[in-house]
Amino acid sequence: MVELSYRPLSKLALASRSSGARAEAPVHLWELPRRTMVTLRLDPRDTGLVERAETALGLALPRQPNTLTTDAKDGFVLWTSPDEFMIDLPADPAAHGGAAAEAAAASGAAASGAAARIEALSGALAADFASVVEVSDQMAGIGLGGSHWREVWSKVSALDLHESQFAPGACAQTLAAKSNVLLYAPDLRGDGVGQIRLYTRRSFSQYLFLRLEDAAQEYGLTLQAY
Amino acid sequence: MSQKFRQPEGGRIDRGEPLSFTFDGQTYEGYRGDTVASALLANGVHLVGRSFKYHRPRGIVTAGVEEPNALIDCNVTEAERGTREANNRATVTELRQGLTTKSVNAFPSLSFDLGAVNTLLARFFPAGFYYKTFLVSTRLWHGLIEPVIRRAAGLGVSDESPDISRYDSHYQHADIVIVGAGPTGLQAARTAAQSGARVILVEQDSLCGGSLLRDPVTIDGKDADAWVAGIEAELAAMPNVRVMTRTTLSGIFDHNMLTALERVTDHLDPGQAGLHTPRMRWHRIRARQVVLATGAFERPLVFRNNDLPGIMFAGAVETYLQRYGVRAGERGVFVVNNDMALSAAIKAHHAGIDVTVVDVRDGSGSGERGQGEGPNARSLRDLGVPIHAGHTVIAARGARRVSGVEIAPMNREGTLINGEARVLTCDFLATSGGYNPIVHLHCQSGAKLDFDADTACFVPGPSNPTTPSISAGACRGVFGLNQALNDGAEAASAALQAIGHGADSAAAAPVAKSAVGAAAAPVSQSTGAHDGDLRIRHLWLLPSDKPTSKGGKFWVDFQNDVTAADLELAVRENFRSVEHIKRYTTLGMATDQGKTSNINALGILSDVLGVTIPEIGTTTFRPPYTPTTFGAIAGREPGDFLDVARVTPMHDWHEANGALFEDVGQWKRAWYYPRPGEDMHAAVDRECRAVREGVGLLDASTLGKIIVKGPDAAEFLNRVYTNKWMKLAVGRCRYGLMLGEDGMIMDDGVSSRLGEDEFLMTTTTGGAAGVLTHLEDYLQTEWTDLRVYLTSVTEQWAVASLNGPRARDLLAELCPDADLSAEGFKFMSWQDATVAGIKARIFRISFTGDLAFEINVPADQGMALWSALMNAGSKYGITPYGTEAMHVLRAEKGFIIVGQDTDGSLNPYDMGMGWIVGADKDDFIGKRSLTRKDMADPLRKQFVGILTEDPAVVLPEGAQLVSAADAPAQAFPKAPVPMQGHVSSSYWSSAAGRSIAMGIVKGGLARKGERLIVPLEDGRNVPVVLGDPIFFDTQGERQHG
Amino acid sequence: MLLIRCPYCEQDRPEVEFSYAHQAHKPRPEAADGELDDHNWARWVYFQKNIKGVAHERWNHAAGCRKFFNAVRDTVSSEIVATYRSGEAPPVEESRVEGEEVSFDYERSGTNQPAEGGQ
C-alpha cells in the first residue's frame, strides 16, 4: 500500500537512515514537514489592499525586499518579488489526512488554522486585482544546520550568507547547485550558528538533498526525516 | 652515497623524517619538507627532463612554479591504482611516502633519448619549419606525416584510467583577498585583518614566508622564521581571517571573481587523507578588493648553451641551500648582472662551495642603474671571492651537465668581446639577469603595465576600476624588504579605504566590527636587509664569438626550445608583432607560459627590431596562473550531479513497475513499461491498443501549468495565443498555439477558464520555464497596463490522464458524485470533483483522440490517486502507458508535437493550422511576421501525412524525401539531390493497421496524393504517398464520446 | 561571473541568478499599424544596436525576484554603470568607443532602402 500523502523526499527513505543527534553534528540535514504555502500577488503600493490582506491573514507583509515577517508561531510571509509574497504557515494537521493527521487528532492538537487563514485571505481579496494560489504541494523543504553548514552551503551556492549579509529577518532566492531555492533562517543566531530552511520546487528536492548530503560527507553528517 | 649534497644542518626540512621515493625507477631519499627537485639535487641529480622539440637534456633551473624544465609524471593516489598525473613541476611537488616519479618526453630513457637525434638535425627544424614543408595532399598529411609529428610532440602520457580522485569546489566571499604570503602579503594581511574586514590570504606554497624562506634576515629583531610564525599565529586567532596555503590564485575575472586551486591531499602519505576529503578544492572567491603581493621571478641570462643541466637561477641555488639545506654542487660560477642576486653567492660561499663570480657589470657603475657595485658585491670582495667583472659568457660547456664556462672580458658597451677568453670549470652555474615582477594577476584583471627602465621590467600600471586590485612589494618592483613591508601595509590601508573601512569612512561595510579594535597594525621593519637597489646592467644577449644562428644555441624559452636565432628568423620573415612572433616561434606557449623567458625575448627583439620594449609590448596574460587540474575545476558535477533529474510525484511507481524513462528537458518521463520478454515495439503496441480498446493511464504531471489571474487575463491570452479567448466560457477549455515574434511556433497547450478573471494555462513539458519568462516579459515590459498576475503551479498538481473507451466507466466508480456523462461533462470542459476520496479537478481534454479525463490532484496525493486508479482499473485491464505510446496515439490523430514536428522554422499555416489563427484579431505575438513576403511562398515546407506504399515499412524519423524522378530504382540517389522534405514522426499504428508517418514537405499542402521516394541509408528507396496527417477516427468522434 | 545589482531586490547578486534580455528601450511597435513595413518590423524583431561601449540593456533576475530590469553596462570593460527598474529613464546615456550613432533607424519609417536595394 502506498502512503496516502507522498512527500517529494519519500524516495530517499530518510526515516530509515535517520540518525538523530542534530545538535552536535557537524552537519545536520533533514526533510522539513509539509507546510501550507501560498503565493500571494498584489501591488503593495495599494495600502488599502495590503491592509485587507494583512488583517485577513493575521500577519504583516514584509515591506523591504528579501525580508520576512513572522507571527512568532512559526508562520512567515517572505518577500519574493515587489508584487509577490510567499506565505509559509505550519500545515493544519488534518489538512491532508493520513497517519500524521490521525495521530494529531488523537493527541488533540488544535488546528493551526492555516487553511482558515488562507481562505480568509482569498475571500478578502476576491474582488481585488490580486492572486492567492496555494503551492503547498509544489514546494519541498530541506533543513540544513550543524556547526559546518556554511561550508556545505559554500559548495553549492554563490550567494554570501555571512552573518553580516544575511540575518534572521532576511530571506533570499538564489541558485543552490542547479536548483532554484527560497531560503530563510528564522533561528539563526548572531554568531551564525543555527540552521537554514531551503525550499525548492518539488521535483528538484531529491537532487538538492543528495547534493547537500554529498557535500556534507567530509565533515560528518546526520540525517533526519520530518 | 645518499644525499651527498645535503648540508649537515639547516633548512626547513625534517631530518627526523626521511622519505624514500623513486625517479625513473631508481630509489632516492629525501626528507619531509623536501620537494622532488630538492631531494633529487640532494642526491646530485640535475638531469631531469628532455625538451619539447629537440629533446635536449635539461636540468632543474628554478625552485618554484616558474620551472620550465623539471616536469615529472607522479603517482597521485597509490601506484597500484594506477592513477598518475603527467607534467608536474618537480620544484613544487612535495615529497611524501610512496611517491613514484618519472621524467617525461624521453624514450627509451632520460640519459639515452632517441628523440635527441632531433638535436643533431636542429638546424633543419627552425621555428615554423612545419609550415614550409610537408606540402602534400591532405590525405598524405593526415595519413603519414601527422602521426609522426603527433607522436613526437606532447610531453607526458595521459593515464587513460578514470580519475577516481574526489574534487570539490566552493564559493567564498571576502572584503579583501591578499595574494602571496611573502613579507609584503603577510604585512598587508595583518594590517587588513586588524580592521575587522573579512580577509583571505592565499599562498601557493606549503609555507608562508615567500622570499624570507631563502633569505632569512632579521625582522623586528627576530629571525624571519619567528616573525612569519608570529604573524601566522596572530592571523589564525582572528575569526575574520582565513589563511589558505597550498592554494594558488589562478585567475581574476570581471568584478573580482577570483579563482583559486587548493591542493588538499597530494602531500599526505597514503591513508592519511579522510575518506571523503577531496584531493583538491576549487575556490571561486568574490572579493571587494584585492592586494597582490605575488613577488617577482628571477630571469636567466641568455648565452650559448645556457640550457645545460646544472645551470640554475641564482635565487634557486639560494633557496635550495637555505630552505632545503641542499648544495647545487661543489664548484659554482655565478653569472649575474645585478647586485641583489649575489646574496646567493655569499650564502654559497658560507656553505663551503667554491664560488667564482662573473659579473657582466664592470664595477664602474657605468651602464648600470643605481650607484656603485652594491653591498653584496662588496661583501664578496671582502670574503675574497674571485669576481670577473665586465665579463661575458661565450658559452657554457658540458654534455649532460655543465662542466665549465668560457668567459671573456667585453667592451664597455657590452657588445663585443675585447680580451682573452678563459674557461672556468664548475659543476653548477648560477645566473641572474634581474627580476620580473609577477604581474600576471594584475594583467588578468584587465589592467595595463608600465615599463620601468631602471629595473628593466614591467610593473603594474593603474588598476582597472571594474576589477580593482592593488599591487605591493616585489610584484610592483619594490625589491627592498623594508620598502616592501611598508608597501604591504599601505596597500592594505588603501584597500580598506576603498571599501569604506578606513578610519574616516562613514559608509561602513556590513561587517561585524566587534572582533578587533580599530588600532592600526604595526608595520614591521628589518635590519640588515638589502636596500633593494638592483644596480642592474641589462644585456639581453651576452656577446659571444659567433652569431646566434651558428654554432650552439642561445636558449630563450627552454621548454619549447625557442632560441634567439628563432626570434631573429621570425622577424626576418616579417613576423613583427609580438603576437605573431609568439605564435610563429611558440615562445611562451609552453606549460610555464613564458614566466622566465618572455621578457628576455622582448629584450632581444627590441635589439633586433630597433624599438623599445614597451613599444613591442607583452603578449596577453591569461588564466590560469599555473596549470590547473580539470577535475578540480569541474568539482562534484560530473556524474550524478551534472544535471537535475526532475521526477513526478508518481515516479517511484513507474520505477517499481519497470518503466524505462525518456529525458524531456530535465524531466524523467516514463517512456514505456516493458513486460518480461517484450521489446520496445511490443510494449508500445500493447500500450496503444489498451488505450484504443480499453483504458490506459499516463502520467502527465510534467506539463507546465500557469495560473493567469486578473481582470485582463482573457485579453492577455488573446494576445499571447494565435486564436481568440475573450468569449471562452467559465468551465470550458481551449487549445492554444503560441508563436514567437518571428511568427514561428513556439509552444502549445490547453488553457481553461477557471473564473471570470482566472485561467489555468498548460504548456509543453520542455517549454514550461521559457513560456513563463516569455509571458512575464510581455507583462513587465510591453503591456504594463494589463492587470494580470502569473503564478506557476506546474508542480502543485499531479496529473493522471485516463484515456480510452472505458475511461468513463472506471472514473465513475471512483467519483460517484460527479456527472461524467457526455452531456453533463462536455469535451473541452472541466469540473471539480472528488476522485477516490481526493479533491481533484478533472479536465475533459484529450491528446489521444480518445475519450479522456485528465485528473489533477495536489501533488502529495498523486501517488494515492495513481494507485487508486490502477487498483480500480484492473478489472478494465487498465494499462499504464508512457510517452512513446502517447506519441503514437497523438500521431494517429495528427496532433503535432512542438519541437518534434516543428523546428523553429514553421508557422501555423505551414502546419496546416490556419484554422487556429485569429487573423482578424488586432494583434497577437508573432502576427505581424505572418504577413512577411516569404510566409506566403507556396513552396514553404508544410506539414503532411506520409504513408508508405508498403504498409509494413516504418520509416525512420529524420529520413528525407525526394522526388520520384530523382531516385533511381534501387540505389541511393546520386548526390546532390534536391530534398523535398523530411519525416518528423513515424510509428507503427495498430489502430490504423499500418505504419504511419508525418513530415514537412515543400509545398506539401498542395501535393497531397503525390508519390515521393524516401531513400534510406541501407540502399532501400521507399515509395510513399503524401496525404492528410490523420490516420484514425478522422471524424474525431471518439474524443467526444 | 559578473556581480549585478537587482534594482528590485536592492542587492548585489551573482550573475548566475540572472539572464540576459538584450537591448533595452526598444518598445514593441504596434503590429496592427499598417504603416509598419516588413523592413521596420524586421528591425524590431531581429536587429540590435550591439554597441561597443556604454549600452542600455535588459536583464531578468531569473533565479531571484523574476523581474526584468535595465542596466547601463560598458560592453568592453563589463563595468555596470547603473541598474534601474523597467519603465525608468536611463540615468546615463549610451556611448560608443567605436562606431557612430546610426543615422537611419527602424523608427524612422520609410527612409530606408531594402537591404538588397539597388541590386
Added chain:
Amino acid sequence: MVDQPVKKQRFNALALVRNAFSWHQNWEQQWRSPEPLDAYEVIIVGGGGHGLATAYYLAKEHGITNIAVLEKGWIGGGNTGRNTTIVRSNYLWDQSAAIYEHSMKLWEGLTEDLNYNVMFSQRGVMNLAHNITDVRDTQRRVHANRLNGIDSIYLDAAGVKKKVPGIDLRGGGRYPVLGASFQPRGGTARHDAVAWGYARKCDEMGVHIIQNCRVTGFDIEGGVVKGVQTTKGPIKAKKVGLVPAGHSSVLASMAGFHLPVESHPLQALVSEPIKPTIHTVVMSNAVHAYISQSDKGELVIGAGVDQYISYGQRGSQQLAEETLVAICELFPQYKRMKMLRQWGGIVDVCPDASPILTSTPVGNMYLNCGWGTGGFKATPGSGHAFAAHIARGEPTELTAPFSLSRFETGFLIDEHGAAAVAH
C-alpha cells in the same frame, strides 16, 4: 602604384635544407608591410581568415589585385587566431550545406594551393546525441547530408566507442551517449597558418596587407561608398568589403545601418600537451563541449558563449567550468589533465545561427559576417563566395540565401532550430 607582384620562393623540404645551410639567413618576408596608397579598387576591412581569403580569391579568380586588406591589429588576431579549428560541412539546410561543403572542397587542396602547410587533418568530426530528440535530429541531419553529397554517417553507441575508445558512454549517467553523426572528412587545421598562408599568397599577387590600420569611418556620397577613414588616413576605394566578425555592428553603425547580430564572448581553453590520446574531434551540444587534440599535444577544448554582449575578448570563469564539467563527464580520465590557458574571442551571432553574406544599404559596400561560433571551417568557402559577390556586385548562388533581406522576408536559415551544432 601597387607593388609589383613578386614571385615568392617556394616552400618545400628542399628549400628548408638549402636554407639550413645558410643558417636560415635568406628566408624572405612572408608578406610585406607597405604603407597604404591613396586609392584601391577594393578595400577589405578585417585581416582575419575570411578577409584575407576574400582578397586572395579576388586576385586569383577575378583578376583584381589592386586590393588593400586593412587590419586594425595583427592579421589573424581575431577569431581566426583563437578558435578551436574544427572543420566540417555536415550542416542541415541545403543553403548551409552548399557553402560549407564548397569550403570543405577548398580545404582539401588548400595546403598545395597556398604552398603553405595549413595542417588540415581529416581525422573526422563526431557530434554526439544524448537523448531521443538528439538522435532524431541527428538522423535527420545525416540523411540530409547524404543527399547533399556530404559524407556523413550515423553511429550507434558502440560505433562511437570504437572510434573514441576513451569516451565514457554512460557519461556520468545523466547524459549517456546514444549515438552520433560522424563526418570522416571533417577535422582540424592550424588556424594561424591559414591566415599566414593566405597573406603570403595575397602579397605575392600584389595585394597590400596593412596592419595596425583601423577603419574609423566611411566616405559615403549619395548612398554609395567612396572610401574609408582609417588611423593611417583616408583611403579611396571603388568597392569595400567588410569582414570584421565581432566588430561587424561597429562598422555597420559607421556606415549608418544596424545588423541582426550580437557580439558575445566565446571561450576556448587548452590543456598541457600530452602524447596522443584522442584521435578525432568530439562535439556534444547537450552537455556543451567539444574537444580535439592539436598536433602539438594540447587538448583543445571549446567552451560556451557568455550570455551578454561583450567586446572584451575574455569570458567568465563559470563557462570554462561548465565546459570542463562536460569534458570530465565524457572523459573521466581527463580529470587529471591540467588547463594551461583559457581565452576568449568576440563572436558575431545571428538569430538564425547562419552567416550574412550580402550587399548592404550602402552602394558598393558588401558585408560578410555573422559566422558566430562556427566560421573557421568556412574560411576558404566564404572568401571564395564573397569574392565572387564583390567582383560581380551582386549575389551569387552561394551567397544569395545569406542576404540581409532574409530577415525582412522571413526566409531564415535556422541552423539551431534544426539541431545543428555550432562550431
